[in-house]
Amino acid sequence: MCIEGITQAQRSGVPHAVCYAVLGSGSSGNAYAFETQGHLFLVDAGFKAKVIIERLQMLGFSLFKPTTIFCTHTHQDHLLGVGELASHLDALVVGAPILLENLLDKFPQLRSWSIALDANYSLSEGGFSTFATSHDAPESLSYLLELEGIRFMVLTDTGVILPPMYRMAYYSHVLFLEANYNEELLQAGRYPPFLKRRISGRKGHLSNEQAVQFLQKIAHSPHLKQLFLCHLSKDNNRVELVRDEVAQAHAGRWQSHVCAHAQASAVYRGLA
């Protein structure tokens, strides 16, 4: 498969390509966009709907296609804009039962698709699998999406790596991996002890060191082509640290991008 960074003018004219970008990641909000010829898919919509629409437009994504929003868990940095955005775009919202129950209380008209853990589902563009994350939110999960033959895995908001994650990441072409905090910055920082324990605990977030260890285990993957390091803490991490500690650890094996806190990435196009 081939991957390239593209400009808006280069978007059209290539059949069966998937255009994708990180709209933003970190504790201020998380959203990922994937566009095929006939469909727009989002994973999470944790900014205000207005901000997500602005970023989609800025990056050249179409707001006039059927849209599906995959939701990972109930924290506001992932869920904040889902209801309003889905209402505005008449999108289908995919998520675990508790998340959808909460959302439908506030937005009863939403179209929803309740999914199970460790399950595989078909889409006309491919399909998706769900897997559990170890996080302090009920029924917290994430996704491996296969769109037009390209496999995208979103792996953030988990305190530990669970065995199925290795296999899924190994088979992914594009991996969005959490590098939330640098251990020294977290321990020396201003957060109260309970919050430090929460972040670094089994149901918290992945550190730079955990991200490196995970990548070591999947470094021999013949599939993985591109890595986005995501969900960086605003206070306990820095882009340069993630570049030095994580991205450099496997430089040359795959394209690496470090996503600055809450900022959108460039747009990429993948062709299977």
Ligand SMILES: [Zn+2]
């Ligand atoms: Zn979370």
Ligand SMILES: [Zn+2]
């Ligand atoms: Zn989060």
